[in-house]
Amino acid sequence: MPxxxxxxxxxxxxxxWFHHWLDFDLDSVRADLDSIAALGLDHIRVFPLWPYFQPNxxxxxxxxVEQLIQLVDAAGERGLDVNVDGLQGHLSSFDFLPAWTRTWHRRNLFTDPEVLDGQAAYLRTLAAALADRPHFIGMTLGNEVNQFSAGPPHPDPDRASSAQIDHWLExxxxxxxxGAPGRLHLHAEYDATWYQDDMPFTPGQAACRGAVTAVHSWVFNGTAQRHGRTSVPTExxxxxxxxxxxxxADDPHRPVWLQEVGAPAPLIPPEHAAAFTEATVAAALDCPDLWGITWWCSHDVxxxxxxxxxxxYGLGLLTNDRRPKDSARTLARAAREHHHTPAPRTTALIVPTDPAVRSLCAPGGPVFEAFFRLTADGARPTTVLDARVDDxxxxxxxxxxxxxxxxxxLPIPQGETRS
Known part of the structure; x- marks a missing residue:
């Protein structure tokens, strides 16, 4: 691993958008990839839409599958490695699930034996098709599939226990x-895994299953609303x-991939997106064992x-006609200039081992608030489970x-600092 x-x-x-798979135009894809490569970035994450690829x-x-290979090859020609998400799944507020899992054929995505057989065959097929491509990083199981497993917010969840989810992940x-032995295969969920008490996808699964831990950071989860766009918690x-x-994580140096992060308007107004990008990237780069930063997203909708x-509509680093925004230039500069290896974070904040009380870590919770009070004081905190404090x-x-x-x-009174 690099x-x-x-x-x-x-x-x-x-x-x-992702409906491009219905009218796949390789020339258009190549032009998009040219605009990404021009920023000096080194990889992309791509999203086959599951019902388009496996309609039965x-x-x-x-x-x-051949079109996916063409996309990966085109990216490789431009020096871009590719991670492929399999089970799409959920993207930008839309669910894309094949008809053989819904309505008249309603079957649980995480527990039905026939659905699991179909999913496994699909993931294996995509991985095997790309296994010999040198620019293929590996597979992500799907995009934020945990949102299907619990409600709210999902209106029609496929409920499962944490044990059933663990079997599904395995x-x-x-x-x-x-399909592709030795590649970087992982799973990725949105932040309810870390914040929502009844979410069956658990922090332990996220931090131990797969080759790396993936986190998706969106400040519209209450962080920016509560603290403001330029606050320490938001940035x-x-x-x-x-x-x-x-x-x-059982591995003390397990790599963590910041696989999604973006500047959502109006909480982060477009004119402030570049500043938010700069601050967010700088803070992430100060974390040891960071595998990478993958911004959401390349082009506007x-x-x-x-x-x-x-x-x-406006989350892209590039406009819909492929022009870079200030935030794109900011990320490109960080990619070009970053050479720093961060020192260990020596102060650890205790968090509860029990996932049934993980809301203590959510925005407004005591762990969340304490972490950012320490950050504001320059302490560079990390976290440790209460079960490991004597290890x-x-x-x-x-x-x-x-x-x-x-x-x-404790809160630091104005004008004072902690020694």
Whole structure:
């Protein structure tokens, strides 16, 4: 695994959004990839839409798979490595699930044996098709698939226990490994995994299953609303998730991938997106064992497409006609100039091991607030499970020399600093 931090983007096609798979135009894809490569980034994350690729449980469309190979090859020609998300799944407020899992064929995505067979075959097929491509990084099981497993907010969840989710993760990751042995295969969820008490996808699964831990940082989760766009919590939220994930990792130096992070309007107005990008990236780069930063997203969604939440239209680093924004230049500069290896974070904030009380780590919770009081004081905190606070070997392996609980972290009066 490369020691240098990777910089990339989540690829949103400028023409047709992810519906471009229905009218695949390789020339348009190449033009998009040219505009990404011009920023000096080194990888993209791409999203086949599951019902377009596997419309029937027994049919994985060969032509769709061939188009994915063409996209990966085109990226490789431009020096871009590619991570492929499999089960799409959920993207930008829309669900894309094949008809053989819904309505008249309603079956649970995480527990039904036939659905699991179909999913495993699909992931294995995509991985195997790309296994010999040198620019193929590996598979992500799907985009934020945990949102299907619990409600709210999902209106029609496929409920499962944490044990059933663990079995699902194990089987799907094994299918990816069978298709492309030795590649970087992982799973990725949105932040309810770290913040929501009844979420069956747990922090321990996120931090131990797969080759790396993936975190998705979005400050519209209450952080920016509560603290404002230029606050320490807003600008350091991504760094917080990176460091929070380390509490549950068995490997003291497990890599963490900031796989999604973006500047959502109106909480981050377009004129402030570049400043937010700069601050967020700088804070993330101060986290040891960071695998990479993959911004959401490459290109704006076309205004010709209807029914997206307003914030989705302007999240691109590049406009819909492939012109870079100031935020693109900011990320490109960080990719070009970053050469710093961060020192260990020596102060660890105690977090509860029990996932049933993980809301203590959510915006407004005592762990969350204490982490950012320490950050504001320059302490560069990380986190440690309450079950590990007396594990001297674990603490030493991570470089932790001080352990504090949230109730020990008091607000700093104005004009004072903590020694």
């Amino acid at each position: 020691s240098a931090v990777r910089f990339g983007v989540n690829y949103t096609p400028s023409e047709g 449980r027994a049919l994985i469309r060969p032509r769709a 089987r799907m990751l094994a299918a990816c490994e069978e 350091h939220h991504a760094a917080y998730l990176i460091e929070l994930s380390k509490a549950w 076309s205004r010709d497409l209807a029914d997206f939440p307003e914030l989705e 001297k070997e674990h603490l030493a392996a991570r470089g932790i020399t001080e352990v504090v609980s949230p109730d020990q972290v």
